[in-house]
Every structure is written in structure tokens, then in C-alpha cells.
Amino acid sequence: MYKYDEFDQSIVDTRVAEFRDQVARRLAGEISEDQFKPLRLMNGLYLQLHAYMLRVAVPYGTLSSRQMRMLAHIARKYDRDYGHFTTRQNIQYNWIKLEDAPDILADLASVEMHAIQTSGNCIRNTTSDQFAGAAADEVTDPRPWAELLRQWSTFHPEFSYLPRKFKIAIVAAEEDRAAIKLHDIGLQLYNNDAGELGFRVFVGGGMGRTPMVAPVIREFLPTGDFLSYLEACLRVYNRYGRRDNIYKARIKILVHELGAAEYARQVEEEWAHVKTLGLDPPPGEFERIAAQFALPAFETGIADTVDRSDPDFAVWLDQNVKAHKQPGYAIVNISLKPVGGIPGDASSAQIDLMADLAETYSFDELRVTHAQNIVLPHVKKADLYTIWQKLVAADLASANLDLISDIIACPGLDYCSLANARSIPVAQKIAKRFEGLDRQRDLGELKLKISGCINACGHHHAGHIGILGVDRKGTENYQLLLGGSGAEDASLGRITGPGFDEDGVVDAIERAIEKYRTLRTDGERFLDTYRRVGMDPFKEAIYG
Amino acid sequence: MKLLTGNNLKTGDVVWWTGSDWSRHIAEAADVDGHGEAIAAAEEAARRVNAPYVIDGEATPTGPRPGHIKDRIRAAGPTVRPDLNIKPADPTAGGWVI
Ligand code: SF4
Numbered sequence: 283m284y285k286y287d288e289f290d291q292s293i294v295d296t297r298v299a300e301f302r303d304q305v306a307r308r309l310a311g312e313i314s315e316d317q318f319k320p321l322r323l324m325n326g327l328y329l330q331l332h333a334y335m336l337r338v339a340v341p342y343g344t345l346s347s348r349q350m351r352m353l354a355h356i357a358r359k360y361d362r363d364y365g366h367f368t369t370r371q372n373i374q375y376n377w378i379k380l381e382d383a384p385d386i387l388a389d390l391a392s393v394e395m396h397a398i399q400t401s402g403n404c405i406r407n408t409t410s411d412q413f414a415g416a417a418a419d420e421v422t423d424p425r426p427w428a429e430l431l432r433q434w435s436t437f438h439p440e441f442s443y444l445p446r447k448f449k450i451a452i453v454a455a456e457e458d459r460a461a462i463k464l465h466d467i468g469l470q471l472y473n474n475d476a477g478e479l480g481f482r483v484f485v486g487g488g489m490g491r492t493p494m495v496a497p498v499i500r501e502f503l504p505t506g507d508f509l510s511y512l513e514a515c516l517r518v519y520n521r522y523g524r525r526d527n528i529y530k531a532r533i534k535i536l537v538h539e540l541g542a543a544e545y546a547r548q549v550e551e552e553w554a555h556v557k558t559l560g561l562d563p564p565p566g567e568f569e570r571i572a573a574q575f576a577l578p579a580f581e582t583g584i585a586d587t588v589d590r591s592d593p594d595f596a597v598w599l600d601q602n603v604k605a606h607k608q609p610g611y612a613i614v615n616i617s618l619k620p621v622g623g624i625p626g627d628a629s630s631a632q633i634d635l636m637a638d639l640a641e642t643y644s645f646d647e648l649r650v651t652h653a654q655n656i657v658l659p660h661v662k663k664a665d666l667y668t669i670w671q672k673l674v675a676a677d678l679a680s681a682n683l684d685l686i687s688d689i690i691a692c693p694g695l696d697y698c699s700l701a702n703a704r705s706i707p708v709a710q711k712i713a714k715r716f717e718g719l720d721r722q723r724d725l726g727e728l729k730l731k732i733s734g735c736i737n738a739c740g741h742h743h744a745g746h747i748g749i750l751g752v753d754r755k756g757t758e759n760y761q762l763l764l765g766g767s768g769a770e771d772a773s774l775g776r777i778t779g780p781g782f783d784e785d786g787v788v789d790a791i792e793r794a795i796e797k798y799r800t801l802r803t804d805g806e807r808f809l810d811t812y813r814r815v816g817m818d819p820f821k822e823a824i825y826g
Numbered sequence: 827m828k829l830l831t832g833n834n835l836k837t838g839d840v841v842w843w844t845g846s847d848w849s850r851h852i853a854e855a856a857d858v859d860g861h862g863e864a865i866a867a868a869e870e871a872a873r874r875v876n877a878p879y880v881i882d883g884e885a886t887p888t889g890p891r892p893g894h895i896k897d898r899i900r901a902a903g904p905t906v907r908p909d910l911n912i913k914p915a916d917p918t919a920g921g922w923v924i
Contacts, residue, residue, distance in 0.1 A: 333838030696904035
């Protein structure tokens with residue numbers, strides 16, 4: 283894992299001291315809320331429905347046990363004993379006191395963490411594949427580039443006030459586990475026909491009010507040109523992005539209005555200039571960073587088989603454990619989606635337990651996933667049964683990864699001041715309706731995603747089944763969407779028709795799923811069947 | 827009726843204007859009919875409240891009820907965590923949210 287150098291640490295420590303002073307001045311009345319609000323937002327502190335909310339960045343979703351324990355400590359000491367893992371691989375605390383915020387940031391800084399750039403019209407935390415460095419199918423570990431992005435984008439003076447917020451995701455496998463085509467910039471590392479490593483660059487994707495799948499802007503970008511090319515992408519956006527209309531300010535609108543080819547041409551033109559500025563780091567600097575992501579000291583020649591004699595364990599194994607690149611090792615997914623629970627929430631005791639498991643069994647490493655789960659990336663197969671038993675005891679062993687109850691749900695109207703409707707109770711009712719694991723496993727991969735408003739933090743456009751909460755004359759109403767995907771086969775869901783109340787949308791989903799069961803051919807997922815037969819049969823089943 | 831609400835500046839707690847002070851309990855909220863904005867401005871200037879605003883509410887036998895679900899959830903707490911409600915020991919608290 284990356285370790286802060288003295289510059290990283292002093293930047294973060296200085297920011298804590300600065301914010302401590304700003305909070306003191308606010309509490310003493312020396313600055314008004316209008317003056318203070320942009321300052322607190324730059325440090326991830328929002329005013330939400332019930333209190334201040336702090337969003338802490340988890341760079342590319344990677345955490346050490348020590349950092350994870352600090353997240354538990356903050357939940358326990360300053361919040362209400364739990365945290366909420368988000369679709370941006372971050373964590374949010376919902377009950378923060380302004381007067382505690384500087385101490386919390388100081389605690390975070392002590393473990394090389396912060397909340398900088400988790401709000402505002404700047405480059406946000408870069409997200410990545412939660413299996414990075416472990417996945418059997420990756421060409422390389424994408425995180426050294428993500429770290430380079432973190433360093434480049436932190437306090438980047440030119441990109442601190444972009445037309446709108448800016449999100450970058452990076453993967454290095456054919457399977458897209460980070461929804462790269464639904465980001466402002468999506469980067470896919472791959473080897474070209476000549477065997478050279480480079481990036482396929484997607485620009486202009488996004489969800490929200492105007493969802494778009496990003497087009498390819500450059501088919502192959504040599505890794506050495508990485509930062510200068512991104513600088514050019516951002517410069518064109520910063521210059522021409524719409525600042526007159528918040529709903530048209532994201533880069534997706536610019537790329538759409540210019541056309542991908544014209545945007546790409548402008549980037550190339552800008553890049554010809556930027557490339558001369560010496561922005562790309564010397565290879566030695568990249569190697570310094572990459573060395574910190576070196577593979578852990580895996581044991582070799584160890585058993586590559588697992589005793590499956592406990593049937594409940596075998597189900598969890600099949601559903602939640604994924605292939606590792608190293609023989610004898612596996613990737614463990616810890617579901618934060620127990621039936622009746624709140625998607626993405628974990629108590630401080632659970633967070634501590636996951637930190638302990640990582641320390642003992644996963645080379646001290648954890649990942650947060652955009653699907654609001656946690657990953658132990660490097661687990662010896664021989665330890666899987668012990669880990670599973672400990673997860674069972676902590677109510678963390680739901681064997682539902684990528685099944686219908688592994689629901690992405692934003693905080694919605696239970697916590698979020700922008701919400702139109704609650705997301706969590708809908709997720710809970712759906713999980714309850716499809717509670718039996720046999721039924722869920724029979725349905726196979728089914729990604730269900732819920733947002734409480736058009737901002738789409740719950741990725742509803744990218745759900746095989748998506749739900750969007752709307753406000754219909756003061757009451758909660760839910761639109762249903764089918765056919766979205768955030769994976770390598772990215773697509774946007776289509777609205778089925780008129781919306782439903784909370785129970786109505788659960789019934790409608792069950793009708794759509796029963797229809798799928800009658801229509802599917804062997805091995806077809808819900809999404810595949812939908813793509814083959816189209817909306818009409820589902821519409822008929824839903825509305826009769 | 828009109829209710830005045832906001833958040834405590836230091837703690838972020840949701841608070842309601844009682845006629846003379848701020849309370850975390852909506853049952854103690856007063857009708858600010860016509861005076862809400864002036865009270866809000868004075869209280870905000872005195873740093874006793876953050877982001878105050880006036881809402882519509884109705885008087886009920888159990889006390890004032892905000893007109894919009896968002897403010898009812900603010901008043902009671904998240905509907906999915908009754909243990910974190912304003913009165914966690916009272917299972918009927920927040921029964922009027924939905
Ligand atoms: S989608 Fe809307 S309701 Fe949900 S967290 Fe985002 S802003 Fe809030």
C-alpha cells in the first residue's frame with residue numbers, strides 16, 4: 283500500500299490546522315455560514331438531514347487494518363457507532379458535531395487519511411477495481427496510476443473550481459468492476475497488439491439527470507503520457523464546460539454537444555501544448571509509487587483446494603469468494619447487505635472485526651467496493667473456513683454477492699437533504715421479499731440499484747433493475763427502470779412506465795422477475811433476457 | 827401553523843423554535859405565524875442556530891406535525907433506525923412520520 287511521504291503528510295496536517303482555525307472562527311462568529319460553507323465542504327463536511335455529515339475519502343477503495351480501525355474509532359467516539367460505505371468507495375458519518383470535526387480530521391491524518399476533495403467542483407477521489415492487485419484477470423495493478431492521479435489532482439490549482447464535480451475511475455481488466463463508462467473519465471489499462479501497456483480513455487459518462495455512457499476518446503494512450511493527456515482533457519472541459527447552467531455543467535454535456543470526435547480533437551490540440559510542459563512524472567517517480575503496491579509475500583506451494591463439506595460455507599464460497607491471481611489464495615467479499623439491514627452500513631464492532639481479519643488473514647489490506655461491500659483481497663484458501671465462521675458470528679456472512687438482495691441503495695430521504703424519497707426501506711422490503719437464498723441463486727446475477735433522487739448516487743440507471751425515488755405531490759413515489767448495466771457491457775436502464783408506491787414497486791419487481799423466469803433460456807441473466815426480448819413483455823407483466 | 831426549524835450550529839442537531847428558545851423536540855415547537863423569518867435572522871446572527879427556515883405544519887393532538895415528510899423525518903430521526911430516534915425508548919415516537 284502507498285505510504286505518505288513527508289509532503290503528503292504535511293499537506294494533510296496543514297489542512298487540519300487550517301480547518302481547526304476556520305471552525306473556531308465560525309463558532310466565534312468571525313465568519314458567517316455563507317463564508318464558512320465552502321470551507322467546510324472542501325473538507326467533506328456537509329449539513330444533512332439530521333446533523334453534519336462527514337465524507338471521508340478512501341483512495342481507490344484501499345485501506346489498511348490500521349486505517350479501518352480508525353474508521354471504527356471515529357464511529358464509536360464521534361458518531362453513533364456506525365458508518366456508511368458509499369458507492370464512491372468512501373465512508374460517511376451521519377451524526378457529526380461541528381465542534382468535533384477538527385479532531386476527527388486530525389485522527390484521520392494520523393493514519394494518512396482525510397476528507398479533502400470529497401465535495402465541491404473539483405476532482406474527487408479516484409475509484410478503482412476492488413480486486414486490484416489480486417484479480418486473476420487483470421493485466422496489471424491499476425492502483426499506482428490511481429495514486430498518481432491522487433497526487434496530481436490533490437489541490438490542483440487549475441482544477442479546484444471546475445464547472446462541476448469530476449469523477450475518474452480506473453481498471454486494468456476486461457471485466458469492468460468500477461463502472462468506468464459511467465464516469466467523467468474512465469480509464470482501462472490493457473496491452474495492445476504490440477504487447478505495450480496503455481490506456482483506453484473514455485470521457486463523458488455519468489448518471490444523474492442526464493445519464494450517458496462515455497464514448498472512447500482515445501483508443502490507446504501510452505502510460506508515459508498519462509498525466510499530460512488527462513490535464514489536456516480537463517483543460518478543454520474547464521475552458522468550455524457550461525458554467526451557466528448547473529444541469530448542463532458536467533463534462534458529459536460538453537462531450538455530447540461537441541461530439542466525441544471534436545472533443546477528442548480539441549484534447550489532442552491542447553495536449554500537443556501540455557506535453558511540452560514536463561508534467562508527466564519521470565519513470566523513477568512512477569516506480570517509487572508502484573513499488574509500494576508490490577505484491578505481498580505470498581506463500582507458494584500451498585493447498586489450492588478447499589474443504590466444502592459444510593453446505594452453508596460452500597454456498598458462501600461459491601457466491602462471495604472470487605479467483606485470485608496467486609495459486610492457493612482467494613478474494614473474499616464481505617457483504618454489507620444482510621436481509622433487513624441497511625446497505626453499506628457497518629457498526630464499529632463490525633468494522634473492527636473486518637480490520638482484524640485483514641490483519642490476520644489478508645496481508646493487512648481491505649477494499650471498499652462501489653457496491654457498498656468490503657473485500658479482503660489476499661486470503662489463503664486454507665483460512666477461508668475460519669474467516670467465514672468469524673463473519674457468521676458478526677452477521678457479515680450473507681452469501682448474496684451480486685444477487686438480488688445485494689442492493690446498492692443511497693441514503694435517500696432517511697438521511698439526505700436532497701432526497702425525494704426513501705431508498706433504504708425499499709431495499710429492505712425487496713431483500714425480505716426475496717429472502718430465500720435458493721430463490722436468489724436461482725435468479726442468478728441481478729444487480730438492483732436504488733436512488734432517492736435524480737442525482738443517482740445509488741446508480742439506478744446502471745441497475746439491471748433500477749429504482750428512482752421521486753416526489754409526487756408530497757408523497758414518495760418510485761419509478762422502475764430495467765436494462766441498465768455498469769459493467770463492461772454498460773447500458774442505461776429504461777423507465778417501465780408510471781411509478782409506484784413503496785409496496786407497489788416491490789410487487790412490480792416480483793412480477794418482472796416472474797416474467798423473466800418464464801422467458802429465460804439456459805444461463806441467461808435477467809439483463810440478458812431483457813436485452814433479448816425487450817421491454818414489452820415485462821411491461822405487460824408489470825402493468826397487466 | 828408555521829414552524830421554525832434549523833440545526834444547532836455546534837452540534838448539528840435538528841432544533842425547533844419554542845417561542846423563546848430552541849428545542850430538539852418538535853412537541854415543544856411554537857407557531858411562529860408571520861414572525862419566523864425575523865426570529866430566524868436574529869437567532870442566526872446570534873449563532874444559536876444554523877440554516878434556519880420556516881415550514882408549514884399542522885397542530886395535532888400529539889403536537890405539531892410538519893407538512894412535508896422530509897421535515898417529519900428530521901423531527902423524528904431516520905425511519906430505518908428507531909434506536910436513533912429522538913425518543914428511542916418510545917416505540918410510538920415518529921409514528922406520524924409516514
Ligand atoms: S441520490 Fe439523491 S437522495 Fe440519494 S444520496 Fe444522492 S443526492 Fe441523496
